[in-house]
Amino acid sequence: MSDQNIFDNEIFFEEYRKLRNNPSAANDIVEKPALFSLCPELSGKAVLDLGCGYGENCREFSKLGASRVVGIDISEKMLDIAGKENKYKNVTFIRMSMSDLSLLQDAFDIVFSSLAIHYIENFDKLLADVYQLLEDNGTFVFSQEHPFTTAMLKEKPRWAKDSDGNILHYNLSDYSIPGVRKTSWFVDNVIKYHRSFSSIINSLSAAGFIIEKMLEPLPNEATMEKYPSYKKYYHKPDFLLIKARKNTV
Amino acid sequence: MSDQNIFDNEIFFEEYRKLRNNPSAANDIVEKPALFSLCPELSGKAVLDLGCGYGENCREFSKLGASRVVGIDISEKMLDIAGKENKYKNVTFIRMSMSDLSLLQDAFDIVFSSLAIHYIENFDKLLADVYQLLEDNGTFVFSQEHPFTTAMLKEKPRWAKDSDGNILHYNLSDYSIPGVRKTSWFVDNVIKYHRSFSSIINSLSAAGFIIEKMLEPLPNEATMEKYPSYKKYYHKPDFLLIKARKNTV
Numbered sequence: 001m002s003d004q005n006i007f008d009n010e011i012f013f014e015e016y017r018k019l020r021n022n023p024s025a026a027n028d029i030v031e032k033p034a035l036f037s038l039c040p041e042l043s044g045k046a047v048l049d050l051g052c053g054y055g056e057n058c059r060e061f062s063k064l065g066a067s068r069v070v071g072i073d074i075s076e077k078m079l080d081i082a083g084k085e086n087k088y089k090n091v092t093f094i095r096m097s098m099s100d101l102s103l104l105q106d107a108f109d110i111v112f113s114s115l116a117i118h119y120i121e122n123f124d125k126l127l128a129d130v131y132q133l134l135e136d137n138g139t140f141v142f143s144q145e146h147p148f149t150t151a152m153l154k155e156k157p158r159w160a161k162d163s164d165g166n167i168l169h170y171n172l173s174d175y176s177i178p179g180v181r182k183t184s185w186f187v188d189n190v191i192k193y194h195r196s197f198s199s200i201i202n203s204l205s206a207a208g209f210i211i212e213k214m215l216e217p218l219p220n221e222a223t224m225e226k227y228p229s230y231k232k233y234y235h236k237p238d239f240l241l242i243k244a245r246k247n248t249v
Numbered sequence: 250m251s252d253q254n255i256f257d258n259e260i261f262f263e264e265y266r267k268l269r270n271n272p273s274a275a276n277d278i279v280e281k282p283a284l285f286s287l288c289p290e291l292s293g294k295a296v297l298d299l300g301c302g303y304g305e306n307c308r309e310f311s312k313l314g315a316s317r318v319v320g321i322d323i324s325e326k327m328l329d330i331a332g333k334e335n336k337y338k339n340v341t342f343i344r345m346s347m348s349d350l351s352l353l354q355d356a357f358d359i360v361f362s363s364l365a366i367h368y369i370e371n372f373d374k375l376l377a378d379v380y381q382l383l384e385d386n387g388t389f390v391f392s393q394e395h396p397f398t399t400a401m402l403k404e405k406p407r408w409a410k411d412s413d414g415n416i417l418h419y420n421l422s423d424y425s426i427p428g429v430r431k432t433s434w435f436v437d438n439v440i441k442y443h444r445s446f447s448s449i450i451n452s453l454s455a456a457g458f459i460i461e462k463m464l465e466p467l468p469n470e471a472t473m474e475k476y477p478s479y480k481k482y483y484h485k486p487d488f489l490l491i492k493a494r495k496n497t498v
Contacts, residue, residue, distance in 0.1 A: 148421070160409075160420065171409065172397070173418035173484045176467055197446050198463040211460050214447040218425055235422045240447075 003099055003120055004191040007053070007075035015186035020054070024227050027115065031143055031239045032057075034217035035114055038141045038243040042066045045109040048133060050098050050142075051116025055082030055091070061112070062088045070106070072096040101129035109135050113142040115239075118150055118192045121180070123200070127207035136248040140209060143241040146216065150194035151175040155183060159232065170236040200242070209244035216240060252348055252369055253440045256302070256324035264435035266330075269303070273476050276364065280392055280488045281306075283466035284363055287390045287492040291315045294358040297382060299347050299375075299391075300365025304331030304340070310361070311337045319355070321345040350378035358384050362391040364488075367399055367441045370429070372449070376456035385497040389458060392490040395465065399443040400424040404432060408481065419485040449491070458493035465489060 006012050019025060043065035049058050052071030055078075061069045069091045073079050082093050096103065098113075098120055111130045120126055130140050152158075153174040160168045178199055181192045195203075204211055216237035219230045255261050268274060292314035298307050301320030310318045318340045322328050331342050345352065347362075347369055360379045369375055379389050401407075402423040409417045427448055430441045444452075453460055465486035468479045 148424075156418075169405075169420040169422035170424075171418040172421040175397075175419075176465065176483050176486055196465055198465045201450075201460060201463040205461055211450060212454055214450040216425065216445055216447045234425050237425055 003074065003097055005074045005097075006119070006187070006190050007073075007078050009187055010077075012186045012190070013075075013077045026230075026238055029223055029227075030217050030219050030230075030233075031115065031241075034215050034239070034241055035112075035141065035143045036060075038213060038215065038241060039112065040110060040139050042110070046070075046107070046135075047110045047112060048072070048104075048106075048108040050101075050111065050113035050130075051119070052082060052093065053078045053114075053116075055079075055086035055093060057112065057114060058082070058091045058093070059086040059088040062090045066090065066110075068092075070094060070104075070108075072098070072101075072104075074098070098126060101126065101133065104133060106133065107135050108133055109138050111138070111140045111142075115143055115145065117142055117144040118194075121193055123193070123195060123203050124207065127203055127209070131208050131246055134246040136246065138246045140244045140246070141242070143239050145192065146237050146240045147175065147194065147196055147200075148172060148236045149238060150181055150192055153177065153181065167232050167235060170232075172236075197240075200240075204242070204244050208247050210247045211242060211244050213243040214241065252323065252346055254323045254346075255368070255436070255439050256322075256327050258436055261435045261439070262324075262326045275479075275487055278472055278476075279466050279468050279479075279482075280364065280490075283464050283488070283490055284361075284390065284392045285309075287462060287464065287490060288361065289359060289388050291359070295319075295356070295384075296359045296361060297321070297353075297355075297357040299350075299360065299362035299379075300368070301331060301342065302327045302363075302365075304328070304335035304342055306361065306363060307331070307340045307342070308335040308337040311339045315339065315359075317341075319343060319353075319357075321347070321350075321353075323347070347375060350375065350382065353382060355382065356384050357382055358387050360387070360389045360391075364392055364394065366391055366393040367443075370442055372442070372444060372452050373456065376452055376458070380457050380495055383495045385495065387495045389493045389495070390491070392488050394441065395486050395489045396424065396443065396445055396449075397421060397485045398487060399430055399441055402426065402430065416481050416484060419481075421485075446489075449489075453491070453493050457496050459496045460491060460493050462492040463490065 044067050046068040047061045047066045049071040052073050058069045058071040072094045074097045151174050181194050183190050218233045224230050293316050295317040296310045296315045298320040301322050307318045307320040321343045323346045400423050430443050432439050467482045473479050
């Protein structure tokens with residue numbers, strides 16, 4: 001388990017829970033609907049959820065007809081919640097790092113991951129493991145923090161604003177320098193990994209995936225009106241989503 | 250011919266020629282080597298160059314063994330230079346807009362385009378035409394201005410610098426808003442089109458292309474030392490390059 005287990009940090013865990021319980025959370029309004037829109041028909045399918053967290057997506061997959069759902073997560077605290085709140089028929093939760101996927105002796109039609117991949121150092125190894133776990137023509141659907149978000153090497157104001165507080169632009173730096181990023185998010189030294197668009201695309205292609213669709217989702221206009229702070233998405237999206245198919249030549 | 254023919258503007262033409270004749274031009278140092286690195290073996294292949302400009306790449310393709318090379322460009326002035334400087338065996342130059350590709354009754358192994366696609370309004374139509382012109386499993390290799398470069402709706406300082414002139418970050422805005430951009434580059438009202446990464450990827454996928462490789466090239470370290478202004482590429486690359494294969498199922 002070389003990747004950080006930040007979700008078992010007590011302060012991080014509690015603050016993250018508050019964030020996710022906020023009804024205007026970007027995860028619920030922007031990321032989750034977009035990610036589900038990329039999922040193939042789930043009926044009768046075997047689904048693996050990488051970094052399942054609270055397990056609410058696993059439960060949803062089962063409700064939508066998946067025949068078998070496995071959710072893995074590195075965090076004991078997150079899986080405690082999953083077991084209490086999202087136990088459901090056909091759903092199994094396993095405490096396991098995404099770096100240990102090769103331990104799973106199993107096969108899936110769909111591998112899914114919501115906002116976990118930017119915590120993983122070795123993306124190429126993960127892709128090789130996912131390829132191995134997928135059935136022929138299986139689908140890998142994932143979201144991650146947008147490369148514009150992960151880019152910066154040093155923490156600094158992300159947005160330039162005018163004197164009225166209106167956003168002028170996003171302060172982008174270090175985009176072309178891949179690798180580890182230490183950020184303060186609820187606690188110090190949260191470790192994420194930055195990868196450029198080309199690096200992500202080339203890793204997928206080299207691992208044998210065909211990129212079928214990419215999304216950089218925005219909230220819809222009604223949401224923009226209700227929560228004006230989301231207008232910053234016109235300048236810079238927060239999430240990158242990809243649907244890729246296992247290419248079996 | 251709905252797309253702008255800015256290269257036949259006299260001032261633009263002369264200033265662009267000066268830029269390209271500069272030995273440290275980013276086109277020559279960064280973009281061109283990267284784009285050629287994406288080209289398949291050229292020996293015996295039929296190649297179409299979209300927006301061939303001075304025609305120097307067409308000449309190179311023929312030298313590298315291409316059996317037949319067609320270069321098209323909308324600009325009479327550019328093709329005048331091409332005819333004078335880069336006439337070569339097996340090379341044909343045609344004055345034609347990239348929007349009129351369907352007039353070509355021909356087939357190619359490789360369609361190539363260097364820094365022209367951001368001048369084209371209808372990318373989906375272009376892709377449909379390129380797909381039609383390619384042989385089975387043919388390759389489309391192109392470069393364009395990086396989406397970070399085309400993003401901004403209004404012209405403004407692109408870089409934030411400290412009091413010593415060191416670059417702090419790139420001022421990114423309007424990335425999520427696709428469409429026309431009027432910029433001043435040598436002359437006013439140069440028209441380009443902004444497309445996000447996801448928009449480009451999805452158009453390619455929907456048109457029947459498999460994305461094999463993407464590059465956002467940087468100069469090598471020796472070049473960075475020789476021309477320190479290129480260090481800005483660590484924050485933001487200038488070019489986006491894609492190699493895609495016609496998928497014939």
